[in-house]
Amino acid sequence: MSIRLVTDYLDASAEKYPEKIAFADENREISFSQVKSEALKIATKLINDSVFKKPVVIYLDKSVEVLVSFMGAAYSGNFYTPIDTGMPSSRIEKIMETLCPAVIITDEAHRNAASEFSGNTPVILYSDIQKLTADEALVEQAKTKILDTDILYVLFTSGSTGTPKGVIISQKACIDYAEWVTKTFDISSSTIFGEQAPFYFDNSILDIYQTLKNGATLYIIPQKFFMLPKQLFEFLAEKKVNTIFWVPSALCIMANLKAVGKFPVPTLKKVLFCGEVMPNKQLNVWRKAFPDCLYANLYGPTEITDVCAYYIVDREFSDDESLPIGFACENTEIIVLNDKNERVQKDEKGELCVRGTCLSYGYYNNPEKTQAAFVQNPLNSKYPEIIYRTGDIVHYNERGELMYDCRKDFQIKHMGHRIELGEIETAVSAVEGVEQNCCLYDTEHSKIVMFFTGSVEAQQIIDSIKNAVPEYMIPNKKIKLDKMPINLNGKIDRVELKKML
Ligand code: AMP
Numbered sequence: 001m002s003i004r005l006v007t008d009y010l011d012a013s014a015e016k017y018p019e020k021i022a023f024a025d026e027n028r029e030i031s032f033s034q035v036k037s038e039a040l041k042i043a044t045k046l047i048n049d050s051v052f053k054k055p056v057v058i059y060l061d062k063s064v065e066v067l068v069s070f071m072g073a074a075y076s077g078n079f080y081t082p083i084d085t086g087m088p089s090s091r092i093e094k095i096m097e098t099l100c101p102a103v104i105i106t107d108e109a110h111r112n113a114a115s116e117f118s119g120n121t122p123v124i125l126y127s128d129i130q131k132l133t134a135d136e137a138l139v140e141q142a143k144t145k146i147l148d149t150d151i152l153y154v155l156f157t158s159g160s161t162g163t164p165k166g167v168i169i170s171q172k173a174c175i176d177y178a179e180w181v182t183k184t185f186d187i188s189s190s191t192i193f194g195e196q197a198p199f200y201f202d203n204s205i206l207d208i209y210q211t212l213k214n215g216a217t218l219y220i221i222p223q224k225f226f227m228l229p230k231q232l233f234e235f236l237a238e239k240k241v242n243t244i245f246w247v248p249s250a251l252c253i254m255a256n257l258k259a260v261g262k263f264p265v266p267t268l269k270k271v272l273f274c275g276e277v278m279p280n281k282q283l284n285v286w287r288k289a290f291p292d293c294l295y296a297n298l299y300g301p302t303e304i305t306d307v308c309a310y311y312i313v314d315r316e317f318s319d320d321e322s323l324p325i326g327f328a329c330e331n332t333e334i335i336v337l338n339d340k341n342e343r344v345q346k347d348e349k350g351e352l353c354v355r356g357t358c359l360s361y362g363y364y365n366n367p368e369k370t371q372a373a374f375v376q377n378p379l380n381s382k383y384p385e386i387i388y389r390t391g392d393i394v395h396y397n398e399r400g401e402l403m404y405d406c407r408k409d410f411q412i413k414h415m416g417h418r419i420e421l422g423e424i425e426t427a428v429s430a431v432e433g434v435e436q437n438c439c440l441y442d443t444e445h446s447k448i449v450m451f452f453t454g455s456v457e458a459q460q461i462i463d464s465i466k467n468a469v470p471e472y473m474i475p476n477k478k479i480k481l482d483k484m485p486i487n488l489n490g491k492i493d494r495v496e497l498k499k500m501l
Contacts, residue, residue, distance in 0.1 A: 040135075197247065270296075276416055417470075428450060
């Protein structure tokens with residue numbers, strides 16, 4: 001069967017493995033045929049409401065229903081945006097302003113919260129849709145109007161101006177990625193994922209679409225288990241998980257808690273990770289405890305559909321060495337450009353830029369930010385060819401492998417979350433009594449540090465910004481100053497502040 005749209009994956013798996021468990025959470029296990037039939041009901045509702053090529057917000061706790069809703073949006077030719085139910089309402093409002101969704105799908109428990117930010121957007125309950133009858137012929141007909149270049153999802157990432165950016169990903173970008181993952185990591189119907197990533201984070205794309213494509217099984221790991229190692233490893237063992245794709249922070253927490261190797265997971269075969277630097281110190285703990293597993297360092301931002309480079313760990317590394325990010329994925333070119341926009345030579349450092357089907361179309365409803373990051377390939381003046389500038393500084397090592405060095409701007413990764421420090425600073429500036437502020441990241445201790453001046457106390461600032469930024473963006477350390485250090489350009493002197501960390 002040729003694959004044009006992601007729902008073709010689900011159709012094929014529902015036909016081949018109708019009764020097999022596709023997705024499971026704490027409350028429910030759902031088979032491929034159930035995923036399809038529930039998704040078709042959502043699609044029927046959207047088509048009957050004349051919603052086509054429009055954003056559909058999914059406002060539900062992390063659950064199988066979120067994944068079914070994604071498919072419902074896809075079957076109807078719409079695109080989905082999951083919104084974390086724990087996100088502060090002011091941030092959701094900014095997303096809503098950018099996205100202007102056609103509909104919000106939620107449940108009884110979140111109906112009231114949804115009505116606070118929905119404005120004129122219709123709010124529909126998942127359970128109500130499930131009372132309707134699916135019209136498969138209608139959905140089939142709608143399918144003929146969907147192109148593989150159409151949008152599949154828009155995921156929001158932190159934005160330095162305080163407004164999150166909605167990264168647009170097409171059907172074909174997701175399919176291109178899914179095909180590569182299956183081939184490279186030998187994913188099949190016997191794959192069982194222990195899924196960690198939140199669904200609003202692009203890492204989850206791997207687990208979701210590999211499951212749909214291959215008739216695999218995805219168990220959502222309850223978030224609380226990442227603080228309860230015994231339960232976590234028992235869960236993996238009980239569900240016979242053989243593949244995990246986690247953010248390095250999650251792997252590191254387990255290694256630091258000395259939990260890795262303490263509890264057997266005999267089925268575990270593949271440990272993939274992506275999203276931030278994976279330190280070899282903690283990776284070595286995993287490699288020692290699970291010596292027969294395949295380990296792979298995947299690299300990529302949301303803007304290139306999760307992953308554009310990868311390194312399958314094939315040799316020993318000492319604790320203080322850096323792990324390569326390796327090589328470009330198939331059908332993807334990585335171009336490392338120096339300050340002069342020329343290809344770097346030998347081990348010269350430069351910005352990692354990407355070209356290929358994997359590229360996002362840009363940021364939803366945000367042409368300025370799109371034009372700044374998605375630019376004409378400076379190495380090609382003959383025809384339009386867009387590359388994405390990641391803002392990541394890298395170099396090639398003596399083996400020709402890509403090595404990640406640092407970010408070129410103020411974006412950080414904190415516990416796996418992508419954060420623009422500017423977004424926190426914008427929220428802090430808005431607090432009454434704050435004169436100046438600057439946020440830095442203390443990489444060594446994994447702490448967001450807020451420096452501020454003004455007539456206000458740290459706790460007041462924290463209390464106020466709780467309504468503006470998610471929990472993981474709240475500064476861990478607060479330093480009140482009488483005066484901000486200023487550099488020669490009249491800007492806040494970050495170098496001077498760094499010395500105070
Ligand atoms: P996100 O869009 O949340 O996936 O974040 C993308 C950013 O995370 C990249 O631009 C990098 O700065 C960082 N990142 C992702 N994967 C890796 C990796 N394997 N090693 C180092 N940094 C990474």
